[in-house]
Amino acid sequence: MIIDIHGHYTTAPEALEGWRNRQVAAIGGSGAPPARADLRISDDELRQSIEANQLRQMRERGIDLTIFSPRASFMAHHIGDQFVSAEWASICNELCFRVSELFPHHFAGAAMLPQSPGVDTATCVAEIRRCVTEYGFVGINLNPDPSGGHWTSPPLYDRYWYPVYETMVELDIPAMVHVSTSCNACFHTTGAHYINADTTAVMQLIEGDLFRDFPQLRFVIPHGGGAAPYHWGRYRGLAQAMKKPLLSEHLLRNVFFDTCVYHQPGIDLLTKVIPAANILFASEMIGAVRGIDPETSHPFDDTRRYVDATASLSPDDRTKVFETNARRVYPRLDARLTAQGR
């Protein structure tokens, strides 16, 4: 079976964006904020938005299940305050929950958090708990830079983040480290900010000793780990200069990379440099890069093709990347699949 651990609800019905626009306008003083009940999206609308898009492509590509979270670029934690973020996260998570109920064999939820720059991360705990215990979500997305490209929060090894980590360990869920829209003109959202955040997160985790405090904590670094696998020698060398243990010990017991790398040479490097046990299949389809690669005539984000074709993975390794690593890193997904007899 093939599990895609990185999907966002980028195709939600337009009513969602309309509601958000009214919420944002109200922050600026234009009109009253919308009530939650003002957002009406029927099951049929949800079904259609998924069947015509993610589910169609999953069937075409032979992907059995996607871990599905709210649209990353729409999280926009820099907008408004923690209460704005709380309302918005709650609404977005509920939609992903409904998708996972409508298509229980094809989608499992992961939560966006109601983060807000400078606000205690303990304010995120209730939403995490709700999503996991009531919605059956199997993971969360953690934004290391809720300011949207100004990087005003402490590094990931800082105690600022510990309330989230304690909850992750208690509930036995991993976090994907994923930023949102950049509001810094220097950083293109999907071309610079996303990739930089991945690289930054890896280096922060090398600098700190977070996993001494949380040996069970698990992070997924999306987009193939940013620049880290390409510069793996640099990171091994920097860790050595800092007198850290080997990265296999210091990092790879707790940190995993997804396969959202949109060409064959990139996947070849990832699978050569990073142990197969640390790679999780993902495509982030209908996401950052939606076109057809003129060099291959296939979609850039059809990462299954690259993983199938790479010479660096044995058949056993490929099974790990496609399925068993995901079941290990996301035990609640494994439980859900097992309950379904899969």
Next chain:
Amino acid sequence: MIIDIHGHYTTAPEALEGWRNRQVAAIGGSGAPPARADLRISDDELRQSIEANQLRQMRERGIDLTIFSPRASFMAHHIGDQFVSAEWASICNELCFRVSELFPHHFAGAAMLPQSPGVDTATCVAEIRRCVTEYGFVGINLNPDPSGGHWTSPPLYDRYWYPVYETMVELDIPAMVHVSTSCNACFHTTGAHYINADTTAVMQLIEGDLFRDFPQLRFVIPHGGGAAPYHWGRYRGLAQAMKKPLLSEHLLRNVFFDTCVYHQPGIDLLTKVIPAANILFASEMIGAVRGIDPETSHPFDDTRRYVDATASLSPDDRTKVFETNARRVYPRLDARLTAQGR
């Protein structure tokens, strides 16, 4: 012949750092700023600092010439104002000039600029001109983020930078896009900020149409282009979605990547994905990663080994990477070598 286009004077005599410390302390109100004449470093001291370090390793590794600029992490353009930066840049550039005079066959200079956050880049022109016309420097280092990790300057395609670009075109010199120390705790200087800046610069150049205004402008993106070659499919796809020309046309007529990637798989990817005409040999030795790789028993930064060993380069390609590309991208270096009969 082998030209290393990326070397910094990381081993300057301690008196330099002492002078800088006094200069920085004076900004904070501690004591009077030092006079330029207070810095006294003899030719013998310079000679020794080079012979025991860079020159020794160049000989060991068979590198004939290094393009040599002031220590990147010491540029620290965020400290003080434009006058502080001007004094500091002038002093650092002069030392590199003296090294290039003491070892004219082994070093050619590249200038650090007297940048300061928010200050008109026209203030850099006189120093560029001085370094090129009086010192015989062959290039410059341009810091896209003089704030040191807060990214408060406009993107590289903005007219803010045009005074520098006009001077580069007039003098026919390229710029290496190189940041300095990070003063943002999120970004480790050499592990995150440097690599992120490379990735960011590539994406800024994809977003803009700078080379329409400056068809002759040339940038070198250090550290193997940050994350860009690893994610080349992503960048090709993003450019396509933005209706830009193919990257071969939109970017690669003007943008070059160095080989400061500290393991074999990284160099294999770089040389497979990026045309040989756009790759310049470099090691940034005695720089960010100075240790011995326990997996190879050789220094991480001995990049000649990786370039020699990669299967992706033909003998002709390797000559381009080691020598002829550098002579083409840095015509003033070519002129200098030609005048030396090389």
